[in-house]
Amino acid sequence: MVWTPLHAKIHRTIRSRHLFERNQRLLVAVSGGQDSLCLIKLLLDLQSRWGWALGIAHCDHRWRSDSEANAHHVENLAKTWGTSFYLETANKPINSEAAARDWRYQALSAIAQSNNYQYIVTGHTASDRAETLLYNLIRGTGADGLQALTWQRPLTTDIMLVRPLLEITRIQTEQFCQEFQLPVWEDSTNQDLQYARNRIRQELVPYLRANFNPQVESALAQTAELLQAEVKYLEKAAQELREEAMNMGHKEDSLTSLPALRLNRRVLQKAPLALQRRAMRQVLQQILTDAPSFEHIEKLTALIIAPNRSQTDPFPGGAIAQVEGDWICLK
Numbered sequence: 001m002v003w004t005p006l007h008a009k010i011h012r013t014i015r016s017r018h019l020f021e022r023n024q025r026l027l028v029a030v031s032g033g034q035d036s037l038c039l040i041k042l043l044l045d046l047q048s049r050w051g052w053a054l055g056i057a058h059c060d061h062r063w064r065s066d067s068e069a070n071a072h073h074v075e076n077l078a079k080t081w082g083t084s085f086y087l088e089t090a091n092k093p094i095n096s097e098a099a100a101r102d103w104r105y106q107a108l109s110a111i112a113q114s115n116n117y118q119y120i121v122t123g124h125t126a127s128d129r130a131e132t133l134l135y136n137l138i139r140g141t142g143a144d145g146l147q148a149l150t151w152q153r154p155l156t157t158d159i160m161l162v163r164p165l166l167e168i169t170r171i172q173t174e175q176f177c178q179e180f181q182l183p184v185w186e187d188s189t190n191q192d193l194q195y196a197r198n199r200i201r202q203e204l205v206p207y208l209r210a211n212f213n214p215q216v217e218s219a220l221a222q223t224a225e226l227l228q229a230e231v232k233y234l235e236k237a238a239q240e241l242r243e244e245a246m247n248m249g250h251k252e253d254s255l256t257s258l259p260a261l262r263l264n265r266r267v268l269q270k271a272p273l274a275l276q277r278r279a280m281r282q283v284l285q286q287i288l289t290d291a292p293s294f295e296h297i298e299k300l301t302a303l304i305i306a307p308n309r310s311q312t313d314p315f316p317g318g319a320i321a322q323v324e325g326d327w328i329c330l331k
Contacts, residue, residue, distance in 0.1 A: 001045050006176055010042050010164055011049070017151055019162050020119060023051040027086070027117035029108055030056045032074045032185030035123035038173035039165055041180060043121065044081055055084040057111050057120075059104045062093045064189060073185050086111045097195065105155060112159045124149050124163040127170035130220035131200045138196075140294070143234070147227040166225075169217050238278030241271050245279065261287070261330040265323070268304045276301050287319050287330060303328045 014020055028043060030036040043054055058074040060067050071087055078085035088107035094100045108120045129148045136145035152162045165173070177184050193199050208216045248264035263283065268276055280300045284292035299312045303323050311322035321330050 006168065006172065007042060007045055009167070011046055013167065014164055019152060019164055020050065020052070024119060025053045025055070025117040026119045026121050027055045027057050027108065027112045028121045030058055030074050031187065032070050033187055034177045034184045035125055035165065035170065035173045037182045037184055038176045039121065039123035041182060055086060055115065055117060057086045057088070057108055059107050060087065060089040061100050062090045063095060070185050077183070086115070097197065109155050109159055113156070118159065120155060120159060120161050122161065122163050123165055125165045125168050125170050125173060126221035127217045129166055129224050130217040131197060131205065133220050133224050134200050134204060135197055143227045143231050146224060147231050148224040150228055166221065234274065234278055238275050238282060241268070241275050242279040242282050263328045265304055265326050265328060276304055284315070288316055290316065
């Protein structure tokens with residue numbers, strides 16, 4: 001086996017970030033593109049050092065005429081490598097990126113649960129992280145959107161999604177595939193500029209690379225990495241603030257018929273605006289079916305210092321927040 005600098009880097013990353021333990025079962029999502037082939041090749045080469053049991057999963061969205069041939073291509077690679085292969089095919093073509101992503105993670109989770117895999121591993125790179133940051137920035141977002149892709153997150157109580165290549169750019173995965181002559185399956189939809197993400201990948205990032213920073217993808221990925229730690233800290237601090245504001249006077253609640261969801265304004269007024277907004281967003285996440293918008297968060301946050309009897313117009317679903325003395329009550 002040829003041991004490249006990329007092998008060493010991924011080996012160190014897995015160990016230092018505690019992405020996997022030894023002797024675990026890893027289900028690797030392989031589309032056939034360069035990033036996923038680079039990922040599976042690296043994990044196969046590291047397998048003997050870690051004692052992993054590897055499986056390959058492929059999801060056929062049925063939105064390309066060659067999708068079935070693509071699936072057979074990945075299945076043949078799995079046979080060549082002596083690796084278990086799992087295929088999930090959509091019942092009908094999936095036409096939006098968001099719907100495809102949701103279906104894909106559901107399909108991968110079902111395969112993992114049925115076959116006792118503890119981890120689902122994807123080939124998301126620093127380039128994906130940079131593009132996601134740009135995509136969310138253009139649409140409008142806070143630090144949570146800019147932190148973009150994370151190294152790992154739970155998909156279910158028993159299955160962790162892991163992305164080991166977040167410090168590797170797409171240029172590096174391409175070079176790796178060329179070096180090892182890996183048979184990359186080119187996805188024609190990646191060239192379709194009707195998708196915003198493809199325009200970012202094909203037009204915006206190359207422009208930024210050529211005119212502003214040759215290492216723009218790594219720089220943006222590092223920004224996302226910094227923001228990830230800060231978001232985690234701020235979310236915890238906001239949770240503590242929200243719980244303090246909701247628990248204030250909790251004993252009295254049991255003796256009265258006061259609203260079940262209320263927040264003490266005196267507690268909230270002592271906190272910085274950044275934590276106030278986050279605490280209010282956490283409250284809204286409890287009562288709204290969709291993610292709260294900036295406008296929703298702002299109008300609830302405004303009640304922290306609003307005059308008594310002030311109230312919001314109805315939130316989606318009909319709930320209204322009203323100031324009652326020291327309290328913001330959601331009814």
